[in-house]
Amino acid sequence: MTLPSDKALVPFVSVDNMMRLIHHIGIEDMLRDLAAYIEDDFKRWEQFDKTPRVASHSDVGVIELMPTSDGEAYGFKYVNGHPKNTSEGLQTVTAFGLLADVYTGYPVLLTEMTILTALRTAATSAMVAKHLAPKGADTMAMIGNGAQSEFQSLAMKAICGLKSVRLYDKDPAATSKCAANLAGTGLKVVSCKTPEEAIEGAQILTTCTADKQYATILSDNMVGAGVHINAIGGDCPGKTELAKGILDRSEVFVEFPPQTRIEGEIQQMGEDFPVTEMWQVITGEKQGRTDARQITLFDSVGFAIEDFSALRYIRDRIKGTGFFFELDMLADPDDPRDLFGMVGRAKT
Ligand code: NAD
Numbered sequence: 001m002t003l004p005s006d007k008a009l010v011p012f013v014s015v016d017n018m019m020r021l022i023h024h025i026g027i028e029d030m031l032r033d034l035a036a037y038i039e040d041d042f043k044r045w046e047q048f049d050k051t052p053r054v055a056s057h058s059d060v061g062v063i064e065l066m067p068t069s070d071g072e073a074y075g076f077k078y079v080n081g082h083p084k085n086t087s088e089g090l091q092t093v094t095a096f097g098l099l100a101d102v103y104t105g106y107p108v109l110l111t112e113m114t115i116l117t118a119l120r121t122a123a124t125s126a127m128v129a130k131h132l133a134p135k136g137a138d139t140m141a142m143i144g145n146g147a148q149s150e151f152q153s154l155a156m157k158a159i160c161g162l163k164s165v166r167l168y169d170k171d172p173a174a175t176s177k178c179a180a181n182l183a184g185t186g187l188k189v190v191s192c193k194t195p196e197e198a199i200e201g202a203q204i205l206t207t208c209t210a211d212k213q214y215a216t217i218l219s220d221n222m223v224g225a226g227v228h229i230n231a232i233g234g235d236c237p238g239k240t241e242l243a244k245g246i247l248d249r250s251e252v253f254v255e256f257p258p259q260t261r262i263e264g265e266i267q268q269m270g271e272d273f274p275v276t277e278m279w280q281v282i283t284g285e286k287q288g289r290t291d292a293r294q295i296t297l298f299d300s301v302g303f304a305i306e307d308f309s310a311l312r313y314i315r316d317r318i319k320g321t322g323f324f325f326e327l328d329m330l331a332d333p334d335d336p337r338d339l340f341g342m343v344g345r346a347k348t
Contacts, residue, residue: 009326013111013314017323022115025317028158031151033317034123035130035159037309042127045279047071048305052259055236060084061212062236068304074100075308077113081236083210091147092210093117099311106330109315113307118148120310121302122155125230129160129204131281131288132253132296133228137203138163143195143217144209144233145169145178152206152232153178157187160204164188168198169209196222207241208232214268220245225293234265235301242297244268250295253278253288255303264299275299 013021022030041048053066061082068075079095086092095113100106129137140156142149142165149167156162165187169175175191182189192198195217199205205227207217220243223229229250234240242265252275254260266273278298280286289296318324333342 008106008330008332010107010329011109011315011318011324012327013109013318013324015112015115017325018112018115018314021314021317021321021323022119024321024323028154031119031123031126031155031158034120034310034313035127035155037313038120038124038306039127039282041070041305041309041312042279042282044070045277045283045305048308050256050258050304052256052262053304057237066302066304066307068308069102070308072102073108073308073312074102075304075311077117077304077307079113079117079302081210083212086146086210093147097307097311099308099315109311109318110327110329111311111314113310116310116314117302117307118151119155120306121148121232121300122151123159124302124306125152125206125232125298125300126155126159128253128278128298128300129156129228129230131278132298133160134203134226134289134292137228139166139202140164140204140206140230141166141168141192141195141198141202142178143168143198143205143207145171145174146208146210148208148232149174149178150181152208152230153182153187154185156204156206157185162187162204164190166190166192166198166200166202168192168195199223202227204228204230206230206232207234209241212236212239214238214240216243217241218246219243220249223249223295225295227295228289229295229297230300231265231297232300234267234299235263237262237267239263240265240268246295247273247297250297251276251289252297252299253281254299255301255306259303260299260301263301265297266299 077097
């Protein structure tokens with residue numbers, strides 16, 4: 001990897017510039033591109049350093065670092081999860097991330113990742129649904145209509161050909177917001193009053209709620225045969241969305257088992273509960289959906305490689321554009337041993 005300039009300035013993508021980049025590329029194209037980058041990295045899964053994310057928990061939320069490297073580039077994301085934040089006018093999830101050159105150790109990109117996380121989470125969900133959802137799936141129940149929900153819906157449209165989304169949130173204002181944002185996108189949007197109504201006729205069930213507890217967003221009797229469940233919101237110890245009985249009846253697919261066993265829906269099950277790693281389905285080593293009546297369940301928690309793919313994508317796409325500033329964040333004296341002299345010369 002080459003540095004963006006010989007001055008060791010680091011490109012920085014602000015929230016404003018990320019939004020400009022999305023409009024420049026087009027959100028559905030960007031979701032498709034991101035899904036392709038993520039799928040490429042899932043195909044070379046074994047090249048990556050992998051570790052469960054490093055989490056610092058408090059009573060009200062969690063702050064996490066998510067690092068990985070493919071040997072050429074190193075990336076990490078800082079991300080929080082604070083379900084109580086929305087009631088204080090703040091985001092549940094905020095993030096920023098960094099990509100560095102493994103050869104020099106120098107950063108080559110710093111970027112906002114609150115919006116990018118919503119995009120990469122949605123792109124991952126849809127990339128996985130493309131492999132696991134039943135043939136012809138065109139209707140999704142979207143339970144939890146917060147910050148992630150429109151991105152989830154649009155990614156399923158762009159990547160899986162979703163035609164209709166059925167919205168439910170315990171807060172009707174969130175459903176109204178989501179429906180208004182999705183108007184004009186080409187999706188048929190149906191606002192529902194109960195989760196039972198939302199799942200009627202849906203082949204893909206997405207749960208994307210935020211609550212720091214063992215919640216039951218889908219109970220066992222709500223889930224019939226032949227659906228794909230995209231479980232997004234259970235992503236922390238003590239924070240799940242699905243009744244245990246659903247897991248017993250499903251074929252469960254995960255990102256990185258050591259992290260998912262701590263954070264995902266399967267934290268409710270024993271250590272040896274069988275799961276399939278999604279990268280193995282993508283490389284063809286393991287089977288995905290094997291019959292139309294099976295329940296497939298993507299127990300998504302969000303893994304560092306997806307952020308790495310997103311960082312790679314942003315690094316590639318900002319080249320030759322004005323969608324970044326250059327940050328002077330690396331002290332880089334002409335004589336590398338004369339850091340002190342450089343500080344001294346700055347006095348004048
Ligand atoms: P958000 O706070 O913006 O929205 C959550 C919504 O869930 C709110 O509108 C809330 O009213 C609703 N909700 C809470 N309990 C509910 C219930 N019992 N029934 C119906 N609706 C309910 O949060 P967000 O940014 O959209 O994130 C949603 C969840 O997804 C969070 O838990 C977050 O940690 C998780 N997340 C996961 C990934 C991943 O990669 N798997 C990535 C990003 C976010």
